[in-house]
Amino acid sequence: MRLDKFLAEAAVGSRKNVRIYIKEGMVKVNKELVTEPSMEIDENCDVIEYLNEIVSYAGKLYYMFNKPAGCITAKTDEIHKTVFDFLGEAGTKGIFHVGRLDKDTEGLLLFTNDGEFEHKVMYPEKHVEKTYFFWALGSLSEEDKNQLEQGTYIGQGKILTKPARIEVDKFGVYEDLKHEMATNNVNNINSNHHTQPVVSGYLTISEGRKHQVKRMLKSVGCYVIYLKRISIGGLALDKSLEKGQYRSLTELEIQKVLGNL
Template identity: 75%
Template sequence: MRLDKFLAQSSVGRRKEVRIYIKEGMVKVNGEVITEPSIEINENIDVIEYLGKTIRYVEKVYYMFNKPAGCITAKRDVVNKTVFDYFEDVNVDGLFHVGRLDKDTEGLLLFTNDGEFEHKLMCPQKHVEKTYFFWALGSLEEEDIRALEQGVYIGKGKILTKPAKIKVDKYGAYEEFKHEIPIDNLHNIDSKHYNQPIVSGYLTISEGRKHQVKRMLKAVGCYVVSLKRVSIGELMLDESLNKGQYRSLTEAEIKRLVG
């Protein structure tokens, strides 16, 4: 096994992080400082040390979490509740979130202590698709849909987004659909918007730019008021999980994600 892969799978850090640790001379193999991340080691025989501490292979864990709106994707925060605050019955040492969701975005978020698993899902070259369900003030005409499918500019001097997939679900006046929008997100709407057009749908992207879904829809004149991630790759959010609940992934689900 490669040294960097062993350290990532042993919860020392993410793949990029452990490569830095190795190159900076923080890792020893059988008492010798090694600075080459790709060196092959025998995880069953060789003694691997990081900052003087012997590293042992640990069991891998994988969790699906239904993130509520209002908490932040971080390990700890002095002001806001974090996603880790919901893992009361789990040892979170070495556990990290795979990607992130904005504070007011809810839905599917994965957790693991497996750096290789994260790399396979988050590496830009893998183009893993993520699908979001949205409610947005505004309307989506055919030309708007074509623009999203072809790519839009979401910032000054930025390159076009990669082509997306979009499926419009419902559209009409906000007053007509206000009871279907998650109550947690109604603070984004005031009474002057009640007669404005609103649209819901599914947007699938294969990138991970900051606030990307919101910015893409804004680029075609829509203001997102509710956003929920419903799938990553072929893995769908388990709708039997209430907001704030989590469960382990099945072996079949893990294989669907990373092969």
């Protein structure tokens, strides 16, 4: 393994920063000062020191997190609570979030220190599917569903969204379904709320454009009031994981994310 990769994965710093540390003489390998970031080392046998402290190697880490609404997907923030505030010691091990979820979106968020894993999950050409459950104000006709599945315009320019899958779960009026709705975010329900049409369902996409699910549904006249990501690839959110909790992924689950099973 390259020395700079080892130090980055051991949470000494970012790949860019550890290269600087190495070149400035802050790192030793087997008691010898080294200044070449690309030096190959044996992470299982060699003794690596940074500022005269032995660096332990945790290896590649993968976590599943059940994100609650109200926190942002970021390392730090001066105003809002972040997802890293829930991770405790795990958040100090050089991990980063794989993609992101909006502040008011709940559900499955992955963390890792494996850049190759992130690339395979997040890049559109890899076609890793993400499925979301939603409640929205509005209704979905067959024409609307066809438009979402075939591709729709969600902003300026002439780029269609990639083909998606939509499954309607429940539909009706707010007064009849309010006891089933997973949200108190009803600020946009009009004064005649008892007749306001509402719909819930599942939308599966293989891209990650900003606010994509909300914008796709808005393009067919639906205003999302609750959103939860329930799966990535073949990996479903663990139902026993409470909001704000996380756990390590098993090897089997890692392969499910990547579509290898």
